Amino acid sequence: AIQMTQSPSSLSASVGDRVTITCRASQGIGNDLGWYQQKPGQAPKLLIFATSNLQSGVPLRFSGSGSVTDFTLTINGLQPDDFATYYCLQDLMYPLTFGGGTKVESK
Amino acid sequence: DVHLVESGGGVVQPGGSLRLSCAASGFNFGDHYMDWVRQAPGKGLEWVGRIRKEANSYTTEYAASVKARFTISRDDSKNSLFLQMNSLRTEDTAVYYCTRASFGSGTYFFDYWGQGTLVTVSS
Numbered sequence: 001a002i003q004m005t006q007s008p009s010s011l012s013a014s015v016g017d018r019v020t021i022t023c024r025a026s027q028g029i030g031n032d033l034g035w036y037q038q039k040p041g042q043a044p045k046l047l048i049f050a051t052s053n054l055q056s057g058v059p060l061r062f063s064g065s066g067s068v069t070d071f072t073l074t075i076n077g078l079q080p081d082d083f084a085t086y087y088c089l090q091d092l093m094y095p096l097t098f099g100g101g102t103k104v105e106s107k
Numbered sequence: 108d109v110h111l112v113e114s115g116g117g118v119v120q121p122g123g124s125l126r127l128s129c130a131a132s133g134f135n136f137g138d139h140y141m142d143w144v145r146q147a148p149g150k151g152l153e154w155v156g157r158i159r160k161e162a163n164s165y166t167t168e169y170a171a172s173v174k175a176r177f178t179i180s181r182d183d184s185k186n187s188l189f190l191q192m193n194s195l196r197t198e199d200t201a202v203y204y205c206t207r208a209s210f211g212s213g214t215y216f217f218d219y220w221g222q223g224t225l226v227t228v229s230s
Contacts, residue, residue, distance in 0.1 A: 001171070030213075031212075031213070031214065032213075032214045033214075034214075034216045034217070036152070036217070038152075043204055043220035043221065043222055043223055044144075044152065044204075044217070044220055045220070046216055046217055046218050049211060049212065049214060049216035049218075050211065050212035050213060050214045050216070053211065053212050055216075055218065087151065087152050089152075089154075089216075089217075091214055091215050091216070092214075094157075094168045095154060095168070095169075095170045095171060096142075096154040096157075097154065098151060098152045098153065098154065099151075100151050101151045101152070
């Protein structure tokens with residue numbers, strides 16, 4: 001199975017900060033990577049698909065980049081609503097695999 | 108609006124069985140692959156399995172941890188997705204989410220999720 005290693009596992013940031021989360025695949029996955037946001041007690045929400053495509057309705061401060069094995073989720077200008085846990089997911093190969101998650105907390 | 112509503116969760120003893128359902132509305136259910144994703148208490152997300160649409164013969168894929176114990180099925184006439192869980196183990200305790208898989212830019216992604224249903228496996 002493809003392993004997805006997400007880093008950091010947690011970070012502290014302030015409103016207005018630029019936040020970067022990375023995901024590394026154990027083998028090449030092309031651009032078959034998505035990013036999801038989850039808040040406590042809620043279902044995950046799709047932010048980005050196919051590495052860099054912003055899902056409809058998601059604020060432009062979210063962006064994704066990368067290819068093959070290394071991928072990045074960037075939040076430009078962190079907002080209060082962005083404190084949450086973020087997961088990457090590869091869907092190139094079965095079994096689909098999530099990263100371990102990155103919890104973004106308020107500094 | 109797209110809605111996915113899971114039901115059927117509860118408490119079950121190890122070795123027991125449970126069947127989860129997911130009622131879909133607001134979209135053409137038969138046009139989409141559907142997946143189950145679970146989350147153990149305080150842990151991350153784990154993909155459970157997928158069922159493809161009729162055009163792909165309703166074929167299925169499973170995580171190794173549930174293969175041969177869990178079965179995903181669907182009834183397109185009732186816009187419903189199911190997860191039959193047998194030989195349940197304590198490590199199957201989790202919130203189970205029903206998700207819609209959509210295709211775009213050459214890849215699949217989960218664009219809608221249900222609210223989840225909690226399954227607790229305990230004696």
